[in-house]
Amino acid sequence: MDSSANDSKTLIDVKDISFSYGPVKVLQDVTFPIQRGDFLAIIGPNGSGKTTLIKIILGLLKPSKGRIRILGKPAEEFEDWRKIGYVPQQATHIDPFFPASAREVVAMEFHASRKIPSLTKREEELCIEKALKQVGMDHFKNWRIGSLSGGQQQRIFIARAIVNEPHILFLDEPTTGVDSETQEHFYDMLDNLNKKEGITIVLITHDTGIVNKHVSQVACLNQQLVYHGTHEEFCRSGAFKEMLAGHHLISHRH
Secondary structure, eight states: OOOOTTOTTEEEEEEEEEEEETTEEEEEEEEEEEETTOEEEEEOSTTSSHHHHHHHHTTSSOOSEEEEEETTEEGGGOOOGGGEEEEOTTTTOOOTTOOOBHHHHHHGGGGSTTOOOOSOHHHHHHHHHHHHHHTTOGGGTTSBGGGSOHHHHHHHHHHHHHTTOOSEEEEESTTTTOOHHHHHHHHHHHHHHHHTSOOEEEEEOSOHHHHTTTOOEEEEEESEEEEEEEHHHHHHOHHHHHHTTTOOOOOOOO
């Protein structure tokens, strides 16, 4: 279902997006909205264009066709990137001896490119404390980032992504290499950010079995948009289960 970019519920409006790497077509005529309050899982086989689509939304790649509107503005005119949080693939692949504490890693976001700092030091510290608490890592703020587990590091990078209190948070395969029990707690934490903190979540993932009790919307890509809608409707569709052969989808919510 298409949505007007002027709809106040629509945070991101993706319209007719196509993209190719040279002669290789990656995306074709992809259209869907990301709406306020969504917990959206973007799924699809390897090479289906999931990460490419997120990079286009974030302005890291330019589409060959189509347009993106972010918070009502054309993507090329959008400047308030503090409202968009992003945790890329392999964010936790860092030097274990990197001499920075968890708190310092979160603080780096205030000085990231495209984000002009405007807070006092005291205000920054309060924001850092809040973000670390939101991801359950406030007691680890002085630990060296390299001494934390992969799951703990991932929480720190999410704290960094939300320290500016964004409207929407993008995460690209955030639990790769994390054990199943840690994954479950991790998704519970994301659910809390979505429901209690009001952050719209967009998650690229293959972990469809474990996120089923949290996601509200599914966008299924295979170069084209195969499906966009509620999680329950997706799970009832045999065609989309067949596309994701080998993945176990459960429609029951706990």
